[in-house]
Amino acid sequence: MKTNVRESGGVQVVELKGKITIGSGDVQLRETINKLVDSGKKNILVDMKDVTTIDSSGIGELVGCYTSVTNKGGKLKLLHLPPKINDVLTVTQLITVFDVYESESEALASFKS
Amino acid sequence: MNAPRPSAKAGPIRMSLSSRFENIEMVQHLCGRLLEGREVEEETRHWILMAVREAVANAIKHGNRQDLSKHVHLEMDVVADTLVISIRDEGEGFDPGEVEDPLAPENRLKTSGRGIFYMRTFMDDVRFQRHPRGGMEIVLKKNLGRIKEKEENPA
Numbered sequence A: 001m002k003t004n005v006r007e008s009g010g011v012q013v014v015e016l017k018g019k020i021t022i023g024s025g026d027v028q029l030r031e032t033i034n035k036l037v038d039s040g041k042k043n044i045l046v047d048m049k050d051v052t053t054i055d056s057s058g059i060g061e062l063v064g065c066y067t068s069v070t071n072k073g074g075k076l077k078l079l080h081l082p083p084k085i086n087d088v089l090t091v092t093q094l095i096t097v098f099d100v101y102e103s104e105s106e107a108l109a110s111f112k113s
Numbered sequence B: 001m002n003a004p005r006p007s008a009k010a011g012p013i014r015m016s017l018s019s020r021f022e023n024i025e026m027v028q029h030l031c032g033r034l035l036e037g038r039e040v041e042e043e044t045r046h047w048i049l050m051a052v053r054e055a056v057a058n059a060i061k062h063g064n065r066q067d068l069s070k071h072v073h074l075e076m077d078v079v080a081d082t083l084v085i086s087i088r089d090e091g092e093g094f095d096p097g098e099v100e101d102p103l104a105p106e107n108r109l110k111t112s113g114r115g116i117f118y119m120r121t122f123m124d125d126v127r128f129q130r131h132p133r134g135g136m137e138i139v140l141k142k143n144l145g146r147i148k149e150k151e152e153n154p155a
Helices: A026-038 A056-071 A083-091 A104-110 B022-036 B042-063 B115-122
Strands: A002-008 A011-020 A043-054 A075-079 B013-018 B071-079 B082-088 B125-130 B136-143
Touching: A002 A026, A011 A026, A011 A056, A011 A104, A026 A043, A026 A056, A043 A056, A043 A083, A043 A104, A056 A075, A056 B042, A056 B115, A075 A104, A083 B115, B013 B022, B022 B042, B022 B071, B022 B082, B042 B071, B042 B082, B042 B115, B042 B136, B115 B125, B115 B136
Parallel strands: A011 A043, A043 A075
Antiparallel strands: A002 A011, B013 B071, B071 B082, B082 B136, B125 B136
């Protein structure tokens, strides 16, 4: 998995590309988010547009990231969920946990409310 | 000369793998090849391959605990329009009845415990049993529906 982090309007936009699966991408996701949290970044938007595959380990890491950001008083939201990842989050009822956006501008604006 | 076309009549695929996560991709690929000779919808194929991924990952991580001296034993076949996949590890086994429900509110935000749930969601039948030769065996089944094999040599 490849990651790219950029800042937009005080929000860290984390772009993920490739697979978030066991032994390949799952730990990388956690490390990327933890690094941001440890450096005091509290508003994180994870862009999933180019994520090709996710498994239960990847979902677990996503949930772990959500919890660690929330516990530090921050917000982690998701952007551009591919349909199959949306399905995977829906069947485990995690879709109700995450704030999910289709538009980056709407997602960025939501951090200000 | 054309490469031989994958055949749904190719018979079972049997193999033993070392406990490396890298092998998950290979198993998915082979399962995909097994389905290639059949008219399985892309959506169905995707979820079958995800269930297979979860089962092999489970065997490597929780069964064999990534011990490279232990193997994952696998058999895949299509029997009377049903895909049957058996995956056995060499671990100590577990009681499937003790697996927590990932949908329970207290488990919703746990970082693990969803693999078996996904297998059960995406396959028609998922059974666990302690194998006589040791280890835990998972048998996954998916009815491929009233799907007829593609003609190998259409007239």
